[in-house]
Amino acid sequence: MAIPSSGQSLSFSALRTEFVGGNSAISLGDLYRGGSNIAKKAGDNTATNLAASVATSGTIDTSDYYSQAKGFTFTYTTAGLSGSSATDQDASTLFGDDWDLDYPKNILIPSDITLGSNNTSEYALEINASGAGTITVTNNGNIIGAGGAGGSAGAAGTSSTGGNGADGGAGGDAIKVASDCTIVNNGSILAGGGGGAGGGGGGKGSTSQQQQQGTAQQGPTYVNNTPTYAWSMWQGQIPEKSQFTWNNQSSQEFSGQVTSYTSGQYTYYRGPAALSSYTVFEPLYYVITSFNIRRTFPQQQQQQLVGENGGAGGAGGLGRGFNNQPGGDSGASGSSGTSSTPGPDGGAGGAGGNGGGYAQAGSSGSAGSAGASSGSAGGSAGSAGAAGLAVEKTSPASLTFTNNGTVTGTVQS
Numbered sequence: 295m296a297i298p299s300s301g302q303s304l305s306f307s308a309l310r311t312e313f314v315g316g317n318s319a320i321s322l323g324d325l326y327r328g329g330s331n332i333a334k335k336a337g338d339n340t341a342t343n344l345a346a347s348v349a350t351s352g353t354i355d356t357s358d359y360y361s362q363a364k365g366f367t368f369t370y371t372t373a374g375l376s377g378s379s380a381t382d383q384d385a386s387t388l389f390g391d392d393w394d395l396d397y398p399k400n401i402l403i404p405s406d407i408t409l410g411s412n413n414t415s416e417y418a419l420e421i422n423a424s425g426a427g428t429i430t431v432t433n434n435g436n437i438i439g440a441g442g443a444g445g446s447a448g449a450a451g452t453s454s455t456g457g458n459g460a461d462g463g464a465g466g467d468a469i470k471v472a473s474d475c476t477i478v479n480n481g482s483i484l485a486g487g488g489g490g491a492g493g494g495g496g497g498k499g500s501t502s503q504q505q506q507q508g509t510a511q512q513g514p515t516y517v518n519n520t521p522t523y524a525w526s527m528w529q530g531q532i533p534e535k536s537q538f539t540w541n542n543q544s545s546q547e548f549s550g551q552v553t554s555y556t557s558g559q560y561t562y563y564r565g566p567a568a569l570s571s572y573t574v575f576e577p578l579y580y581v582i583t584s585f586n587i588r589r590t591f592p593q594q595q596q597q598q599l600v601g602e603n604g605g606a607g608g609a610g611g612l613g614r615g616f617n618n619q620p621g622g623d624s625g626a627s628g629s630s631g632t633s634s635t636p637g638p639d640g641g642a643g644g645a646g647g648n649g650g651g652y653a654q655a656g657s658s659g660s661a662g663s664a665g666a667s668s669g670s671a672g673g674s675a676g677s678a679g680a681a682g683l684a685v686e687k688t689s690p691a692s693l694t695f696t697n698n699g700t701v702t703g704t705v706q707s
Contacts, residue, residue, distance in 0.1 A: 296312070296344065296361060296363035297309070297359045297362050297363065298361075299360055300357065300361070304359060304360065306320060309356070312363060312364055313332055313364050322355075323354075325354070325359070326348070326351060327345055327349065327350045331364075332345045332348055332364065333345075333366075333397045334350065335392065336389075336390050337390070339390040339392045340387075340388055340389075340390065341368035341389055341392075341400075342367050342369070344363035344364065344366065344367055345359075345365075347362055364398055365397065365399065365427075365428075366397065366398070366399050367399075367401075367402060368389070368401050368402070369402040370401075370402065370407040370409075371404070372407070375407075378406050378407055378408060379410055379616075380410075381409070381410055381411055381418070381616070382411050382417070382418070382420075383409055383417075383419045383420065384422055385419070385420065385421045385425065385429070386424070386425065388401065389425075394425065398427050398429075398430075399425070399428070399430070400429075400430045401419075401430070401432070402434075403433045403437070403481070404434055405435050405481060407435040407436075408435055408616075409437045409438070410436075410437070410438040410439075410440070410615075410616025410617075411439060411440045411615075411616055411617075412440055412617040413440055413466070414439070414442055414443070414463055414464060414465065414615075415466075417467055417468065417469060418468050418469065419431070419437055419468070419469050419470075420472070421469070421472060422472055423688075425472075426473075428476070429474065429476070430477075431469075431476070431477045432478045432480070433479045433481045436482045436484070437468045437469055437481075437482070437484070438483075438486070438615060439467050439468040439485050439616065439682040439684075439703075440466030440486045440615040440616055440617050441466070441487050441613035441615030441616070441618040442463035442464050442486060442488040442489035442613040442615075442650070442656060442682070443462070443463035443610075444462055444463075444489040444491075444492065444610030444611045444625065444649060445459050445461050445490065445492030445609065445610040445646065445647075445676040445679070446609055446610075447460075447495070447643065448460075448494040448606065448607035448643065448644070448674075448675075449495045449606060449607075450495045450604045450629070450631075450643065451495055451496055451497040451498040451603065451604035451640065451641065451662070451673070452498060452603045454497070455497055455498075455670045455673060456494055456496045456497045456641065456671070456672045456673035457494070457495040457607070457673045458495075458674045458675075459491055459492030459646065459659050459675045459676040460492045462489030462490050462491045462492070462610045462647065462656040462676060462678050463488070463489040463613075463679045464488055464489075464681070464682065465485060465487045465489075465653070465655075465679065465682030466485075466486035466615060466682045467486070467682045467683040467684070467685070468484060468485050468684050469685045469686070470685075470688070471685060471687045471691050471693050472687075472688045472691050473691050474691055474692045474693075475693060475694075476694040476695075477685070477695050477696070478696045479695070479696065479701060482699055482702075483685065483700070483701045483702070483705075484615075484653065484684070484703065485652060485703025486613055486614070486652070486653075487614040487622050487650030487652055487653065487654045487681060488613050488649070488650045488656035488678055488679030488680050488681050489610050489612060489656045489678075490611040490623075490624075490625040490646050490656040490657050490659065490678060491610050491646065491647040491657070491658050491659035491675050491678045492607055492608070492609055492610045492646050492659055492676045493607030493608040493625065493626075493644030493645045493646045493647075493659040493660050493661075493675050494659070494661040494662035494673030494675050495604055495644075495662045495672065496604025496605040496642045496665070496673075497640065497662060497663065497665040497670035497672045497673075498601045498602070498603055498604050498640055499601025499604075499632075499639050499640045499665035499666045499667060499669040499670075500638050500667040501600050508593045509592060510591055510593040511588060511589070511590045512589050513586065513588025514587065515586060515587055516569050516585070518584075521542075521584070522539065523540055523587055524584050524587055525537075525538045525564040525585040525587040526538070526539070526585075527551060527564075528581070529580060530578065530579045531578040531579045532578055534551060535547045536550065536551060536564070538587055540562065540589065545557070545562075552564075560590070561589060561591070562587060562589045563588050563589065563590075564587065565585040565586030565587060565588070566585075567586075569584055569586060601638045601639075601640065601665050601666070601667070602633060602638065602639050602665070603631065604632075604640035604642070604663075604665055604670070604672065605628055605630045605631045605640060605641070605643040606628065606643045607628045607643035607645075607646065607675070608625055608629075608645045609625065609626045609646045610626075610646040610647045610648075610656060610676065610679075611623030611626075611647065611648045611649035612649045613649040613654075613656055613679060614650065614651045614654075615682075622648055622649030622654070622656070624648050625645055625647045625648050625649075625659060626645070626646045628644045628645050628646075628662065630642050630643075638665060638667035639665065639666040640665050640669070641662055641666070641669065641670075641672045642662065642672075643672075644659055644661045644662045644663070644673075645659060646659045647675070647678055650679070652702045653682065653684065653702040653703035653704075655679065655680050655681045656678040656679040657678055658675060660675055661673065661675050682703060683703050683704050684703030685703075685705040686706055687707065693705075693707060695707070
């Protein structure tokens with residue numbers, strides 16, 4: 295409690311209570327600033343010395359102590375801040391080399407100030423280890439942890455199984471306490487929400503073999519003087535006729551100028567132009583003309599049906615936090631698998647989970663779908679990110695917490 299302002303009576307017992315403690319007799323010589331009872335500020339201490347008007351030497355009077363108090367107080371102001379917020383604040387930095395001094399320290403956050411963090415591995419405000427003296431934080435503003443990152447999407451299955459979605463990131467803690475302290479909350483302390491899980495990628499459609507009817511062809515073939523493969527035609531003073539030979543096997547004779555003939559699964563064709571001829575003069579005149587020959591036949595062919603690629607999963611949403619104050623983001627939808635004919639379609643990617651609100655875990659994502667026709671499996675969804683804490687306390691620090699405002703999240707005791 296500060297010494298009263300001028301105009302009021304001031305007793306040595308009041309000075310002893312404020313600056314020394316106990317019941318022993320004191321003199322004004324015990325109450326110089328920079329002595330054993332009233333500290334001077336270290337050069338890197340950015341707080342205000344509540345006894346700054348007390349003399350360090352020379353003549354001293356009880357009136358020098360009006361409105362003075364024992365302790366250092368750091369009060370956040372908008373001066374020097376980007377807007378009205380500050381991030382990743384370390385109490386030890388505020389008090390510099392006096393952090394481990396056994397002397398009262400106060401941190402005051404006014405109603406127009408917000409402390410936050412954009413990184414879940416950091417804290418909006420950290421009461422660092424090795425702090426000494428009574429440490430009191432009075433929050434009239436807002437202290438907000440970071441929102442957890444959404445899990446990345448599972449990759450599309452382009453050769454086999456779809457990729458697994460990544461886990462959502464845990465939400466950030468608003469305050470960390472690693473030294474004994476008291477927190478009085480008259481404003482808001484909000485833990486970060488967890489990130490949504492990433493959706494799994496869709497699996498690739500199956501790859502299979504399919505029988506397909508085709509047509510094979512042999513020829514054209516003609517072997518001169520050895521009618522192993524030939525088409526022959528007789529014309530002249532005898533009835534016209536045709537006959538073919540394939541691999542020394544001759545067909546029946548056909549009347550007229552026949553140009554094709556089907557036998558079983560084979561169809562034989564006469565070539566378009568004569569390649570040789572032989573003339574007989576007696577007893578009747580006729581000409582034997584030879585042509586190339588070819589044949590066709592049906593053939594089963596294997597066709598490979600290549601499965602189409604699966605779709606990518608959707609990314610998880612960012613959790614609500616200082617870095618995402620409007621709210622937890624929705625997870626993205628998964629992409630459709632590729633579709634075509636005749637290849638089996640790829641599976642659709644799973645949707646990402648939504649980011650959680652303040653102090654809420656993120657949502658689970660969806661697994662990717664398997665590819666069509668017993669294709670490859672879809673990828674698994676990631677796990678949702680856990681919620682952050684309003685206040686994280688590490689052992690052996692002790693915490694006295696008084697809440698007169700809003701706290702969203704767990705306060706570890």
